[in-house]
Amino acid sequence: MKFFTVRSLCPILLFTLVVGQPEVSDDQQSNESNQQIVESLDSFSWKLYSQLAKAHMSENLFYSPMSISMAFSMVSLGATSETRQQIFKGLELNTTVIKEEAIYSGFKHLLQTPNQLNSDLELNIANALFVEEKLNLLQKFKDEIKAFYKSELISVNFQQLEEAKNLINSYVEEKTNGLIEKLLSELSVDTVMVLINTLYFKGSWTNAFNVNQTRKEDFHVDENTIEKVPMMKREGVYPVAFFDDLECTVVKVPYKGNASAIFIIPNKGKLQDVEKAFQEGSLSERMKQLKPKKINLWIPKLSLSKKLNLKTELTPIGFGHLFSKSADLSKISNDVKLEVSQANHQAVIIMNEEGTVAAAATSIGVVVTSIEIVPEVKANKPFILIIQLDFQAIPLFIGRINNPNN
Template structure:
């Protein structure tokens, strides 16, 4: 069956693109769905923490993944990504921002499989799933995973999912089975009272992200019974690497008007380039085939990032993507490295998901009397002469309805001024990462 699916996928790619897909980038993302759930019944299990769990399998027929990617899912993910980024900007507009919309969308899609009633509708609204059935969402995510993981000599990209369940809890079999079938999730029983349990989960995340996300679980509270984790690792080199001998100190102009000396990489060549009255934009490809690129959007000196973000919408984005064309030119780009973290409760609430965080929440397709209590997102990115490396972790915590929400924790082409950037899979259109760099640090 696995071979048949692989063959179908290959045929689909050849029919649609006429070539084999390649992959390359230097990007690591770990999106983590942390589910702390109260279980009302028990499951007898003596399974080792590292062994595959024998949690109940569904007796209902679960449709298998389809062999083609529904473009509606990509459109939904893109629209959600820009909406989320816009909400994040409202609080952090004067800071460096770097988020993974793909990470957050995938984490919430997995959570969506446990939602019911008006809570399911609220999440669908936020994620732009209104025109997609659960079957379409799951099947397309399964296909997307396979497309993104297509190997390339200079690019590594892996996506791994897992469910870590307390031995004292039980869950809806269909919810578990959908995560097995569509997200290839490993389901494991774990003794949550063991002080070493967080380390076991963190070791899995650390392994799947090649050490870029070393810890996602700080402590397992008594009320927690399930962690649903997605980990993505991406690493790729530029198609044309920057010559380190050409890197030198140049001024970078901050929004305040001040300037700072910063290491800037320089390069000349042929690039996919687009320019209009508001900005210049260039696509810097990774790997041999350039299937994934780093996009830099630099507002012109008579404009600003604020003006650019007012136009950062799906319709404009798709138009911009179609306008890039080959052109000879020169690019000077800051070398930078940063960490970023944010609690997304307010942003997701503003997008229509407030009910999922309240005592009106309905996650009956997952278990009984549950709600989301906190969604945390962490990222790391480094751009240098060799390529790009990044990591992201998304944690969704689910608690009993009666639990009080704890307050959100505090969170902290001469490209010589604040700019927007994105890492995009050019074959599927998936935006893996996007960011606002107002002050680079190396």
């Protein structure tokens, strides 16, 4: 879940650099352009992971790079050329390779992703702009944000802060099926616009875990800390690889409907080394080495929520200009000068025997038993979790689980 609040400053006369309005066309939604968007999203995902891993070394992490990228790209529609280019750079979108028109068409195509999924997988993406009723948005901005992002425009009286906050929180709660109830705790009296992006995912394991096999097991948080956590167990065939050079195991656990949860399980004490290796871009190549193999898989049940102040987290990785007073958002409105006053993100995950809800249905798999020795893959120490759509390897959520009980 991602939101921006935009605060009005003293009204001044502004010179607006007018650039051509991006046009929506089928040609610009080519497979090549879409692939470039996905590659940029993947690159941004790990750049942000690197920053978060350093800033929150002993904490759980969970966030949606797709939600964050989409929200910032929406903001870029209201930015003039310099500020817009800084946003693109922060999002790892190289405009020398992909044109601005293709960027916006690419995000429009991402919004259509849920239509490509079958009924076994639920993915809902929604965008909304809550706008002060007295603020005059430029027509071009309104047209573009509707055309590319299907954003609702909702008029709000921000002079009634409590009512405005409750309206926005109710919208978020509805779009996330109740997972996020109170996103906004406060609003500034100067707020004139709140931009919301929500992403709700619900997937059922292709082969459900048997609840009767779930039991309390040791989870090695660090050398000195062991927690008892509920561990789910299932023997089955999964794509897996044991990387001796990285000292980690990677296993892919599929959901029904062309999505997967990828567990990157470092050997004890090797989390930071593994994080560095995957931040340097080796994940996609490593995933090609996964082979189906019968294993005893142990993964913890999860229920956690993570909030991030993105002004703090993103400033070191290229977004400082957007969060400064020199940012130019005059393509939103030329009535007042605008600045981004808040940028917050919240993500929630519930993972159990049936599947995963992030913001389950049950199937039972029957396999032939044998007396062969089956390798054990056990996520009983800090690990990295990725939830992705398989057909384009689109990262929906990324997390690092240091302690399932926190």
